[in-house]
């Protein structure tokens with residue numbers, strides 16, 4: 229396919245390529261998008277993801293998180309697309325991944341430089357002293373507590389009403405602003421401020437490549453090469469071209 233060939237050539241010619249990933253890349257790992265019909269998120273009321281609700285109803289929130297939500301997340305495995313991105317980084321063809329996902333699948337796939345705009349659910353943070361933990365180290369049958377001060381822990385992803393992690397956002401803007409190629413994978417471009425990042429890349433005249441089964445708000449506005457496929461299929465073809 230012409231779009232695959234063009235992408236392979238563009239990647240080889242680029243000096244600073246960045247991937248920007250959204251929920252679409254994790255669908256083939258069994259984590260459906262937040263707003264999707266079959267999303268794990270959709271089984272819960274939206275208020276569950278609001279920080280004020282968490283603060284006021286911490287135990288109730290954890291009772292719900294302890295069920296299927298964490299089971300699904302912790303068991304999920306990286307798919308072909310995550311692994312292909314990790315391989316591109318090893319070959320020196322990809323500098324950075326900027327992700328909107330909280331599922332830890334890029335790091336599980338072996339990617340090293342990953343900026344997580346919405347945090348990472350595999351980590352837990354103390355609501356009192358900010359101590360960090362791995363979710364896998366708790367049995368998660370009830371609200372996990374800090375081993376130092378016994379306060380309840382919070383999943384370390386960004387709830388509605390919370391600020392984005394400052395360091396990751398800063399580094400993402402920097403990477404997007406200096407890249408000469410951006411690979412947008414599975415992002416619908418509806419969640420801000422993350423969705424502004426491809427525009428930073430465009431202003432630097434970067435080649436913008438989008439992998440998405442359906443068009444997004446980026447497709448007509450700034451994309452140079454559009455690959456109308458699921459992320460696993462497209463990345464497999466790019467890797468094995």
Ligand SMILES: [Zn+2]
Pocket residue numbers: 354355356357358359374375376377378379
């Ligand atoms: Zn603590």
